Amino acid sequence: DAKTTQPNSMESNEEEPVHLPCNHSTISGTDYIHWYRQLPSQGPEYVIHGLTSNVNNRMASLAIAEDRKSSTLILHRATLRDAAVYYCILRGNQFYFGTGTSLTVIP
Amino acid sequence: DAGVIQSPRHEVTEMGQEVTLRCKPISGHDYLFWYRQTMMRGLELLIYFNNNVPIDDSGMPEDRFSAKMPNASFSTLKIQPSEPRDSAVYFCASSQFQGARNIQYFGAGTRLSVL
Numbered sequence: 001d002a003k004t005t006q007p008n009s010m011e012s013n014e015e016e017p018v019h020l021p022c023n024h025s026t027i028s029g030t031d032y033i034h035w036y037r038q039l040p041s042q043g044p045e046y047v048i049h050g051l052t053s054n055v056n057n058r059m060a061s062l063a064i065a066e067d068r069k070s071s072t073l074i075l076h077r078a079t080l081r082d083a084a085v086y087y088c089i090l091r092g093n094q095f096y097f098g099t100g101t102s103l104t105v106i107p
Numbered sequence: 108d109a110g111v112i113q114s115p116r117h118e119v120t121e122m123g124q125e126v127t128l129r130c131k132p133i134s135g136h137d138y139l140f141w142y143r144q145t146m147m148r149g150l151e152l153l154i155y156f157n158n159n160v161p162i163d164d165s166g167m168p169e170d171r172f173s174a175k176m177p178n179a180s181f182s183t184l185k186i187q188p189s190e191p192r193d194s195a196v197y198f199c200a201s202s203q204f205q206g207a208r209n210i211q212y213f214g215a216g217t218r219l220s221v222l
Contacts, residue, residue: 030207031207032207032208034210042215042216043111043198043200043213043214043215043216044150044198044200044211044213045212045213046210046211046212049208049210051207051208087150091207091208091209095140095152095211096152097149097150098149099149100149
């Protein structure tokens with residue numbers, strides 16, 4: 001199964017943009033890139049997904065490298081409510097979460 | 108819709124006892140997934156169903172674990188007998204379709220403690 005690599009933790013100041021990186025060098029052509037986040041004591045929730053083109057929704061933006069071997073989740077203005085573990089997942093036939101990036105937002 | 112509903116939220120039991128976790132998926136979703144989350148192993152897929160039929164149970168750790176989906180609105184994950192190493196948070200998720208674009212919706216989880 002294709003795997004992803006994310007930093008274990010990141011910090012951001014409140015109301016500043018946050019760029020969460022993900023490497024997925026073994027991605028296949030049919031794998032979608034999904035991002036989920038898990039708030040404390042909650043189940044994971046969907047954030048965004050994409051295949052090749054950059055994607056935007058109300059929660060975040062997803063920037064995908066041209067060779068698709070990496071992607072970046074962008075939170076445009078971090079709030080305290082964005083403190084969570086963010087998972088980058090390659091979605092083909094499997095659904096492997098990995099360890100994710102724990103984001104701390106500093107007031 | 109109320110989302111995926113899991114019960115109980117917390118379960119404390121003694122080693123050797125039977126434990127049953129319950130899940131109600133979102134109405135209209137044809138796929139149901141059971142996950143286990145621990146500090147050591149992160150979030151692991153245990154089993155998933157399509158139209159109430161188990162499709163892949165390769166993640167089920169051993170024969171002590173069993174899962175059923177008797178109808179489209181209810182699933183159970185049973186551990187018999189339970190052991191302390193089964194202590195974890197168990198999540199249920201459902202989705203409308205399978206495939207690379209599909210989105211899974213998770214319940215709030217059941218925190219299981221086996222003493």
